[in-house]
Amino acid sequence: MxxxxxxxxxxxxxxxxxxxxxxxxxxxxxxxxxxxxxxxxxxxxxxxxxxxxxxxxxxxxxxxxxxxxxxxxxxxxxxxxxxxxxxxxxxPYTLVQSAAMTISIPGAPERTLNAGKDFLPLLYTDSGTISGSMVFVGWGISAPELGYDDYAGLDVHGKVVLCFRGVPNREDSVFQHYDEHRTRMQTAKSKGALALIYLYETPIANPNGDFISGFYPSMISFGVANALLKERGWTAEALQDSLSRSRNTRSFPLAASIHYRVQATHHPDxxxxxxxxxxxxxxxxxxxxxxxxxxxxxxxxxxxxxxxxxxxxxxxxxxxxxxxxxxxxxxxxxxxxxxxxxxxxxxxxxxxxxxxxxxxxxxxxxxxxxxxxxxxxxxxxxxxxxxxxxxxxxxxxxxxxxxxxxxxxxxxxxxxxxxxxxxxxxxxxxxxxxxxxxxxxxxxxxxxxxxxxxxxxxxxxxxxxxxxxxxxxxxxx
Ligand SMILES: [Zn+2]
The missing domain is CATH 3.40.630.10 (Zn peptidases)
Known part of the structure; x- marks a missing residue:
């Protein structure tokens, strides 16, 4: 005492x-x-x-x-x-009833992904069916006022963008606003993308965002991402590490395409x-x-x-x-x-x-x-x-x-x-x-x-x- x-x-x-x-x-x-x-x-x-x-x-x-x-x-x-x-x-909240995702990589058999293990919708997705090609966009940040744009020189209209969650040059607090899921989704939508897919080591449940009509955000595992990135000689882990060590962007289109169907109920009230x-x-x-x-x-x-x-x-x-x-x-x-x-x-x-x-x-x-x-x-x-x-x-x-x-x-x-x-x-x-x-x-x-x-x-x-x-x-x- x-x-x-x-x-x-x-x-x-x-x-x-x-x-x-x-x-x-x-x-x-x-x-x-x-x-x-x-x-x-x-x-x-x-x-x-x-x-x-x-x-x-x-x-x-x-x-x-x-x-x-x-x-x-x-x-x-x-x-x-x-x-x-x-x-x-x-x-406002959203319940996702079902989701089905398949990816097609040239030269490989079509792959049907397992919901929960390989991918998960973000828990503020709209319902719909989309098909399209994919573009990797780094951190999914477009911040011209900071001299940084993962989307520079890319046309993502009608396409699906893939990115990591995080910011260039780890701990750089100027990017904090851009690390909000809400900001990243709005950026992708405003560039004309159909969907944003996060690359996460393991897909996780995430209701931290706003419902956007006609937008279908989700995440895929590093395992699936590795198959998509292989044509460029990257693994997801190495690519993420490389991006987080500098302020350089490293965006590119992918040869793979995706087919995605998701059924959800949004409750705005x-x-x-x-x-x-x-x-x-x-x-x-x-x-x-x-x-x-x-x-x-x-x-x-x-x-x-x-x-x-x-x-x-x-x-x-x-x-x-x-x-x-x-x-x-x-x-x-x-x-x-x-x-x-x-x-x-x-x-x-x-x-x-x-x-x-x-x-x-x-x-x-x-x-x-x-x-x-x-x-x-x-x-x-x-x-x-x-x-x-x-x-x-x-x-x-x-x-x-x-x-x-x-x-x-x-x-x-x-x-x-x-x-x-x-x-x-x-x-x-x-x-x-x-x-x-x-x-x-x-x-x-x-x-x-x-x-x-x-x-x-x-x-x-x-x-x-x-x-x-x-x-x-x-x-x-
Ligand atoms: Zn939590």
């Missing part, structure tokens, strides 16, 4: 001996964490009942209602007395929800200050007969958030209030957390910290990105980890990028933030294989202990 905690602990011991004699004192409260309970919540969220929790779809809404009921049962107050626990926001519950603080003044403990509830849904259950991403983080709530609710209340937030729309580009950061509950005068949990149930321990200032952010992380010993790596966060998680909108508002993930490896990221089988109950429990230890220290400061 560290000396600076003695005074607050003394108060809590007095209060708890009067009111909460059955509960352990402040710094022991992480003991309320239950690895069976947190695992069961993760398992239920990753079950077929919720269909992969695609924001806007019925499976997601059901999971939002189910988690709201857990908040209610544990004495969390709804974020808004009239609206309840669910905070709605617009979330989809509604997503954040699930928001509040444990009110015990101090009459300090309870107006709030700590946010959050993680995204949504994942990628069910498409082409595959359910993307998202056990690691992010049933695990949702379960940890709810476990911290349940453990905290069972003990004496900290001085400050805690807002428990399960975000929708993270996979679509942080829709829910951005919405909350623009529509905070009115009762709080100040948000003093944000803890985010995203993919926290696998690997050999925890990794944490944290705000470089104020200084207490890092020191509280280290103090809390002395009780749990789960931290394998940490780093002060410099800037947020297009791959950031739900802490980003709060971090950008200057709220001191922590972002937790497993130290990895993150196997089956956005693949159908991200199932409950991969999740470790003790890892979930230790993440909850660490998060709870940090939140209680901040809440009682």
């Amino acid at each position: 560290r000396s600076h905690q003695l005074s607050s602990l003394a108060v809590l011991v007095t209060v708890s001996s009067l009111l909460f004699a059955q509960h352990p004192a402040s710094t022991d409260r992480p003991a309320n964490i239950d690895h069976h309970r947190v695992y069961d919540v993760c398992r239920t969220l990753a079950s077929d009942e919720f269909g992969g929790r695609l924001t806007g779809d019925s499976g997601y809404t059901k999971s939002a209602q189910w988690t709201a009921a857990i908040m209610k049962k544990n004495g969390a107050l709804p974020f808004d007395a009239a609206a309840g626990y669910l905070q709605p926001f617009p979330a 989809g509604i997503g929800y954040n699930v928001l519950g509040i444990l009110e603080g015990s101090d009459p003044e300090l309870k107006k200050e709030c700590i946010i403990i959050g993680g995204h509830l949504d994942h990628c849904g069910t498409h082409v007969g595959l359910t993307f259950a998202g056990a690691s991403d992010n049933a695990s983080g949702s379960a940890v958030v709810l476990e911290i709530l349940q453990a905290m609710a069972a003990g004496p209340r900290p001085k400050r209030s805690v807002l428990f937030a399960l975000f929708g729309g993270e996979e679509m580009g942080l829709l829910g957390s951005k919405h909350l950061a623009e529509h905070f509950p009115k009762q709080f005068t100040r948000y003093i910290a944000m803890l985010n949990f995203d993919m926290v149930g696998t690997g050999d321990g925890a990794w944490c990105g944290y705000s470089a200032s104020p200084e207490w952010v890092k020191s509280i992380l280290d103090q809390a980890d002395r009780d749990v010993h789960i931290l394998r790596g940490s780093r002060a966060m410099g800037r947020v990028g297009v791959r950031s998680s739900d802490f980003a909108p709060f971090y950008l508002k200057g709220i001191p933030s922590y972002s937790f993930g497993s130290n990895g490896p993150h196997l089956f990221y956005h693949e159908a294989g991200d199932k409950i089988y991969r999740i470790n109950p003790d890892m979930l429990a230790d993440m909850a202990r660490l998060g709870s230890g940090i939140a209680l220290r901040i809440a009682d400061r």
